[in-house]
Structures are given as C-alpha cells and as structure tokens.
Amino acid sequence: MRILFLFFLTSFISPLFAQKNTGSAYIVDSLNKEAFSSKRSDISKALNLLIIAQNTATQIDYKKGLAVAYLYEGGIYQQQGFTKRALTDFYLSLDIFKRIKDTFNIAKVSQQIAGSLLLEGKYDTAVTVFNESLKVYNRFNKQEEVVNVKNSLGLIQLYRNKPDSAVILFNQALVTSRQIKYVYGEKKALYHLGKLALEGKNLELAASFFNESIAIDQRINDKYGLALNNLELANVAYKRGQLDAAFMMSKTSYEFAKSVNAYDILDQSLEQIITYYRRTNNLEKAIAWQDTAIEIINHHRIKENEYATNFIDIIKNQQNLRLDRENAIIRAQRASDEQVFILTVGTFILIILAVLVIMVFINYQKQKHFSRELRAKNILIEAQIEEMGALNKEISFQNRMLEADNKTKDKLLSIISHDLRNPLVNTKGILNLVNQGMVPEDQAKQLLLQLETQYMGTTSLLDNLLFWLKGQMAGKNLDRSNVVIFQLVKGLEDEHKMLLVRKNIAFNNALHPQMFIHADKEMIRIVLRNLISNAIKFTPENGSIDIKAEQTETDSFIYVEDTGIGMSKETIDRVNAKQYYTTAGTSMEKGSGFGLMLCSDLISRHDGSLTIESIPGTGSRFVIKLPITKA
Numbered sequence: 001m002r003i004l005f006l007f008f009l010t011s012f013i014s015p016l017f018a019q020k021n022t023g024s025a026y027i028v029d030s031l032n033k034e035a036f037s038s039k040r041s042d043i044s045k046a047l048n049l050l051i052i053a054q055n056t057a058t059q060i061d062y063k064k065g066l067a068v069a070y071l072y073e074g075g076i077y078q079q080q081g082f083t084k085r086a087l088t089d090f091y092l093s094l095d096i097f098k099r100i101k102d103t104f105n106i107a108k109v110s111q112q113i114a115g116s117l118l119l120e121g122k123y124d125t126a127v128t129v130f131n132e133s134l135k136v137y138n139r140f141n142k143q144e145e146v147v148n149v150k151n152s153l154g155l156i157q158l159y160r161n162k163p164d165s166a167v168i169l170f171n172q173a174l175v176t177s178r179q180i181k182y183v184y185g186e187k188k189a190l191y192h193l194g195k196l197a198l199e200g201k202n203l204e205l206a207a208s209f210f211n212e213s214i215a216i217d218q219r220i221n222d223k224y225g226l227a228l229n230n231l232e233l234a235n236v237a238y239k240r241g242q243l244d245a246a247f248m249m250s251k252t253s254y255e256f257a258k259s260v261n262a263y264d265i266l267d268q269s270l271e272q273i274i275t276y277y278r279r280t281n282n283l284e285k286a287i288a289w290q291d292t293a294i295e296i297i298n299h300h301r302i303k304e305n306e307y308a309t310n311f312i313d314i315i316k317n318q319q320n321l322r323l324d325r326e327n328a329i330i331r332a333q334r335a336s337d338e339q340v341f342i343l344t345v346g347t348f349i350l351i352i353l354a355v356l357v358i359m360v361f362i363n364y365q366k367q368k369h370f371s372r373e374l375r376a377k378n379i380l381i382e383a384q385i386e387e388m389g390a391l392n393k394e395i396s397f398q399n400r401m402l403e404a405d406n407k408t409k410d411k412l413l414s415i416i417s418h419d420l421r422n423p424l425v426n427t428k429g430i431l432n433l434v435n436q437g438m439v440p441e442d443q444a445k446q447l448l449l450q451l452e453t454q455y456m457g458t459t460s461l462l463d464n465l466l467f468w469l470k471g472q473m474a475g476k477n478l479d480r481s482n483v484v485i486f487q488l489v490k491g492l493e494d495e496h497k498m499l500l501v502r503k504n505i506a507f508n509n510a511l512h513p514q515m516f517i518h519a520d521k522e523m524i525r526i527v528l529r530n531l532i533s534n535a536i537k538f539t540p541e542n543g544s545i546d547i548k549a550e551q552t553e554t555d556s557f558i559y560v561e562d563t564g565i566g567m568s569k570e571t572i573d574r575v576n577a578k579q580y581y582t583t584a585g586t587s588m589e590k591g592s593g594f595g596l597m598l599c600s601d602l603i604s605r606h607d608g609s610l611t612i613e614s615i616p617g618t619g620s621r622f623v624i625k626l627p628i629t630k631a
Helices: 002-038 043-060 063-079 083-099 103-119 123-140 143-159 163-180 183-199 203-220 223-240 243-259 263-279 283-356 360-435 441-474 485-495 497-502 521-538 569-576 595-605
Strands: 480-484 506-509 516-520 544-551 555-562 609-615 619-627
Touching: 002 043, 002 063, 043 063, 063 083, 063 103, 083 103, 103 123, 103 143, 123 143, 143 163, 143 183, 163 183, 183 203, 183 223, 203 223, 223 243, 223 263, 243 263, 263 283, 283 360, 480 485, 480 521, 485 497, 485 506, 485 521, 516 521, 521 544, 521 555, 521 595, 521 619, 569 595, 569 609, 595 609, 595 619
Parallel strands: 506 544
Antiparallel strands: 480 516, 544 555, 555 619, 609 619
C-alpha cells in the first residue's frame, strides 16, 4: 500500500517540478542577459538583476546560470576599479564552470582573471592564464578572442620592456584582425605598434600606425580612440619640431576627450597646449589654459567624489536587496513546504479513508506512522521559527551597521566639502596672483611657501580619504608580509625632510635595521606617516622626534615620541572615542582631524591597539601595539 501511494505522489508532482525548473532556467538566462545590457547605463539595475539571477539559479540548482551571473558581476566590479572584489566573483564562476566541465566558458573566465592580474602587475601569472585561454580559443576557432588575448600578451611584454616580443604579438593580432575584419582588435594593435615605434624613435612608422588607427576610429565614431591617437600624433609632431602641427593635434585631442569626459587624455592634451604657448612666448594664453586645466581637475575630483559616494550607496542597496531576496526565498520555501505538507496530509487522508473499511489494523498502523511524522514536522517548524528569530536579530544588526555607515558617509562628505575644497580654491587664487605678477617677489615667495604647505596637507588628506574609502570597499582582508620598519620609517623621513628642515626638528630613527613585523605594509605606512606628520605639526622649532621599537614573545611595540605641545586628557578622550577633532599646528599648519581616526581603524584591523601618552607643554608618545603573527 505504501509503495502504491509513493508511486502515485511521485507521478503527480515530478512533471510540475520539471516544468518549473525549465522555466526558471530561462528566467535566469534572461536576467543575466538584461544585466549585461544594462551595466554601462545603469550599474545599480545591473547588480540588482544579477542578485535575482543568483538567488533563482541557486534555488533551482542551475549551475551555468549562477556561474554566468558571477562572471558578469565580477566584470562590473573590475570596470569600477575594485579588482580584488572582481577576482572573488571570477574565481566563484571559474569553480562552477570547472565542475560542469564547460571548457569554453572556463577559458572566458580565465581571460577575465588574467586581465585583473595584469591590472595588479602580476605579469607572470597573467601570462600563464592568458596562454591557457589562448589554447582553448584556438581549439574552438574563436579568432576574435585570440586577437584580444594576443593584444593583452603584447601589452604585458611592453610593460616588461621586451619590445621585440611585443611587436611579434601585436603584428599577429593585426594580421588576424584584418583577416576576420575585427576592427576593434585591428585599431588596438595599430595603436600599440605606434607606441612601440614612438619609443624606438621611428617617427615616420609611428605616425603611419597612429593615422591608420585614426581612420578606423573615424569609421566607427570612436571619440575616445580619436582623442588618444591625436594625442600620440601630437607627441610625434613635437619630436619632429613641428610645433604648429603638434598644437592643432593637441587641440583636436582635447575636443574629443572633452566630449567623452576622458579626463586622463584631457590632462595630457592640456599639458601639450600649455607647452606650445610657453614655447611660443604667449604667456597670457598659457596662463588662461592653466586656469582651464585647474577647473577641469577640480571638476574631475568633484565628479569622482560624487561617483564614489553614489557607488557606495549602490553597493549598500545591493546588500539590502540581497537580504530581502534571501528572506523572500526563506518565506517561499516555507510556503512550498506547507503546500507539500498539506498535499501529503490530504493524500494520506484519502488513502486511509479508502482502505479503512477493508484493513482496520493497517489503518491503525498508518495512523501511528502519521502521528510520528507530524511530531517530526512540528519539531522542524519550531527549529525554523528559532532560525527566523536569529535571522531577524542579524537583520537588526545589519540595520544598525548601515546607520553607522550613513553617519560616516555624512562626516566624510563634510570633510571633503570643507577641508579639501577650500585649499583648492585658495590654491587657484594664489596661482592667479603670482602668474599675473600682482604681488612683489618677496610676497610671492611667501605665498608659494603657503601654497606648498597647503598642497602637502591636502595631498595627505586626499591619501587618507582614498585609502579609507578603498578599505571600506575592499573589505577587511589584510595583505600581510614581512615589513622592515627601519626602511619604512627612513622613507617617511625623506618624504617629510622639507618640513623637518623648515622647523629645524631633529628626527631620530632608532629602529633596528633588521627588525620586521608581519603586517599589511601599506596600512602600517599610512599609520606611521600620519603619526610622524602629526608630530611635526605639533612640535615647535628646534624640537625633536624619536621613533623606537621593542618586541616581546607575543607583541611588537612601536613608539613615536615628540617634544611638542602635548595633549590634554579631554583631547585624548575625544581621539579615543573617534570623534572628529582638529586644531592648528605650531606653525599654523592645518589638519583634517581624520588621520588619527584612520590610524586607530587600521591598527584595529591588525588586532592591535593605539595608546596615547601625553603631558601638555612637554610632548606626546604614541604607542602602537601589534600581536606577533607567523608569516
């Protein structure tokens, strides 16, 4: 009797699930396709579509659709400059394609991974992965992909300073592109051949390659390519001594770059235009174009800051959407389980009623079996309720974290709008006064010294902000290595040499030359640079700064000591509470108050601590404590 029931239930339900999975797989493919089409115009929409595709593919166990969704998501992060996040998605996609033995898509994902490794400067690994993809593309006769890989391999040889190998690869890409009429690969190969010829001082050959590439750009209306090639032709003309021709090409490059907001090319074309006016002694126009360059740089920085903020919001919205989708899946699963349960119970009741007249004893046994199953399902439901409670707590915690992130973002925007924008505006005013000769020479020197101090402070603030933003986006993974502290501090001493000399501050690097710690080198450099910069800022003339260290069996201690003005207990409490705090230095140097907050955060990521010891009027000592970890 039990066998007949199971056969009936399986025959009734199986076709329904098969039809559902087939339809859902089509939906996943459609979502991936739409996300790929939307990624250039609407990143937020593309990421949301990919989250839905990933959740749906996971729910129906559609591995290929899930792998494609990870591949496209990694491509979006790579385009936005988040290489490590992109690599995570690429490796997830690669693992799935390997499990389903999809050779061609393995090659496509490997090519993306190699591109990310190229951006990180890991040329040897990138070459190995590119060559693996190349073998597959040749086997499947995918000539366009063969051209793309050879152009990338040629670029690596160019970076390695191996021009002969690069020329061979670019020529192979050029020949194949022309055979299959692949214009993108052809113009890219021509451009790189032109760069090689220009570096080899073969100006005629370089001009020929750039002009051929321009002809293709004009045909397909690629304004970025037109700006790039005209910029290189201007370089050729300058090397030939043809100033007027170089100027016209620089102007053309500037106009095309401006039309597509290609700020990297805009900067170079503006530099060429200003150089032309300086060489022709037209200082008035040179100054005017310098003002234009400053306006474009300021506009670019504002746009970059706006874009970074918007992208942070997109990722936060993506995380919220991912949580919502996961909750929806849980609810849908529970509803599905309830429907199956109801169907099962109903079927059991019908069978029990049908056999009740004939087999009373069997019905009694089935009733006992049914009761045991019911108790088991109740236990399962109670466990699911407990899991939902835990999930609700996790969601509440995530909401609190998002509120904290919003407060941090508001604080960050305040710093950028005030402490970063004001020095830039002041810089433009000083430059205009000096360039127009409106101040005496001695005052001009003082203004330029003031400008230099503002520049160093603004650069330090910008570095801190960008490093903080990078840490927020890239996660909390540390790139640990053995860091020789003496050499790191020596480099920072050289970086601050001018300020040390100006205030006649003695700098004593008392670290052992062979001492090292196992930590993230860039994070430790940012911490020490901020502490040394603060020490210089708050130490009066003829003071001193000492850098010392010691190690125990479990911890490393680094000390930054100064003979500055010191800090009160209230000030130290505010710093330890990570409150925004800033004050002028002994020579009226300005600061953002962001450095010590960043230092504390970076040291915490190493499971360490930052302790401040200070006596007002005597000096301060900053103690960095880091646990000793094995390499």
